[in-house]
Amino acid sequence: AESKTKVMMRRQIKHTTTLSYFVGSHCHPSASSVRFFSTTPSGNKNNLYDKESRVLISGGGIAGLTLALALQQKGISSQVVESSSPSEDYGLYLGVNGMKALKSIGGNVYDRVVQEGLSMPFFGITNERGVAFGRADIKQIGSEFGGVTPITITKSSLVKILQKECLKSTTPSKTTTSSTQNNNNTINDTKKLGAISISRVALITAEKINEDPNSALKCRFNGGRAAGVYELVVGADGSSSKVRDVFFKGKEYQVSPQPCGFHLMHAIIDRPFLCDDNIVTEMWGDAKRLISIPLPNNKLFVWGAYHGVMPVHMLRSGPKSPSEFSKHYDKYGGQAPHIFYSMEQSKTQPFLLAPYHTAVNKIVNGRVALVGDAAHTLSPNLHQGACLALEDAVSLASCISDDRFTTIEQALEEYNKRRMARVPKIQRKAWDINLTGHVSG
DSSP, X not given: OOOHHHHHXXXXXXXXXXXXXXXXXXXXXXXXXXXXXXXXXXGGGGGGGSSSOOEEEEOOSHHHHHHHHHHHTTTOOEEEEOOSOOOOOOEEEEOXXXXXXXXXXXXXXXXXXXXXXXXXXXXXXXXXXXXXXXXXXHHHHHHHTTSOOOEEEEHHHHHHHHHHHHHTOOOTTOEEEEEEEETTEEEEEEEEOOOEEEESOOEEEEEESSXXXXXXXXXXXXXXXXXXXXXXXXEOSOTTOHHHHHHSOSTTTOOEEEEOSSEEEEEEEEOOTTSOSSEEEEEEETTEEEEEEEETTTEEEEEEEEOSOOOHHHHHHOOSSHHHHHGGGTTOOTTHHHHHHHHHHTXXXXXXEOOEEEEOSOSEETTEEEOGGGTOBOOGGGSOHHHHHHHHHHHHHHHHTOTTOOSHHHHHHHHHHXXXXXXXXXXXXXXXXXXXXXXXX
């Protein structure tokens, strides 16, 4: 008879390979129903459609650049500021919801991600010996729920695609015209595109210009750049968000980081011959997990979640060699030995981090909003970090340009309502898988 632990694992695996894991809980309803505006909304939102940019996005990563592109399609210009250097690269699994969000922002982003990424039609889970528990046909699910296919790609490649698309637009009055067929009548839809500027500066301070709680914000930057007044400031500056630290203090916002309870070692290596290039594989067992994500150009992103005490030198500077990664998986069979052999042969230096879960009770405050990791982090067990960042960007742009809301504050409250109804559910699911995926026995 199976142990209680393994019965629990099988039940969880059965759940996680259903539509609720890959599609049902992740397909954002607004991602496929984004509307474009050829007229300027009334009320305070008028200012957002001025020639001069009135939206400041602090952070030029996935969430910030996607938001700039989504706003551009609404005729809203934005300024993106980013001063940090790129961190270590890693692989991304963009599921159905992430790909739907990319498709909704228009331009060439979606097509370029499909071209430069690797189509990933399958997802499988095995035990530590490589015996399969379950396998899901994600390509079929994606075609049924949005007509998209999950893609794997490196973070650096996705950011470069977004940057290139952003830099195409420097003129706020640029327009595009598309034609659609409806009951044998051709409808021309003209959309005014906003401009996007990207600057290598950092946001230093942001303060209200008057005593109104919903006042516009005067922002100052480093590098000698002149201060500016903005109708909307968006924190897309990652898990250590300065915007969040300044504007989201106190019990009302309840910013509560919580360690996920494990250390995560990751590396990009040459893909071993025995590792298929069309399936993301998760190996569970021995109180650990080992995940392999095929990438373009015969690469493999591998990360392992390890519960246990780490040597002090690893906590300070990460593993000194691949063997310090692989020794924690000496009981793993299947493709694991081939992965670690490839890591040793290529002398790849693994990276170490301690992921944590951050819940924010509210992600808007006056004229300030948060997106991506600035708004929420979660255990990486659902591969949803980048996907939720993409969703945030599309949702915020959709709310801002929705003519049902005459003020920026109304639009931001709707954005907060949508995301707080959705993100905590995914965080809880990720946390549940975190607990299940590290059982032993």
